[in-house]
Amino acid sequence: MTSAAREPQASPSRPGTAGDRPLTVNELPQETLDFASKMFDLARNGETEQLEAYLDAGLPANLTNHTGATLLMLAAYHGHAATVAALVKRGADVNALNDKGQSPLAGAVFKGEEEVVKILVEARADPNAGQPSAMQAATVFNKPQYLELFQQQSGGRAAPDQNAHSLQTVNS
Template sequence: MSSSDSYQPNDAVLALASKLFDLAREGETETLAAYLAAGAPADLTNQKGDSLIMLAAYHGHAATVRALLEHGGDPNRVNDRGQSPLAGAVFKGEEEVVRALLDGGANPDLGSPSARETAKMFGRAELFGRPN
């Protein structure tokens, strides 16, 4: 295999990645944490650049977000559209997820639009401790 060849994961690797994305989306914290403890990457991203944290955050699973952060997941990893997990949580109005991400070091000014801009657009500035 030359350096110009692209790595093509086999079916088992793709099935495991798909399972991890589903666990994040569904908030299956204990099962996902077991995979992370066994060595699954906390910053795994799908074909759109959505990380496990992005999927958990967008679907409102604060405990899953916290578990991913505890295993080294990056709260500031933006997807291919420049969206941050924090902006996704703000968009969805997921207060507990917003708090988990902020506690985990998420930058409210990262991404396009940023979480702070998203909060302003949707009248959710209180998510950052300020009234509208």
């Protein structure tokens, strides 16, 4: 008795995928792109209550835009402490880097967003993550209060990087 070799069966596509791979931006429906854009605007504008409703309904807290900026990064850069706190509470990655290698903490340090920096540091954001790092930004822009905060949070292990680089702003 011989058995015929079976051809692998293609699995049906799930919504939001093309077979076994996620859809590219060019393959997404315009309605999806418009919705994502609205979510980034909510974070950028500090519309915390609206964004919380979408997060609680299943919006990923680590959603990224075309430049790799997360909702948290946009809220932090634009100084929206309540939005940052809401995203952190819902699991946003405080150390996620955008496509330029920048962190939410470095953006908040650069912009001088005191409350945002405190929230991110309390959530264990790494002051040495990214390029330039928050530590480098605090050094370059002479913000000793942030260096002190990083030192306190790390139990004295954080130290300024002597090779600080220039800081580029987060795409807004």
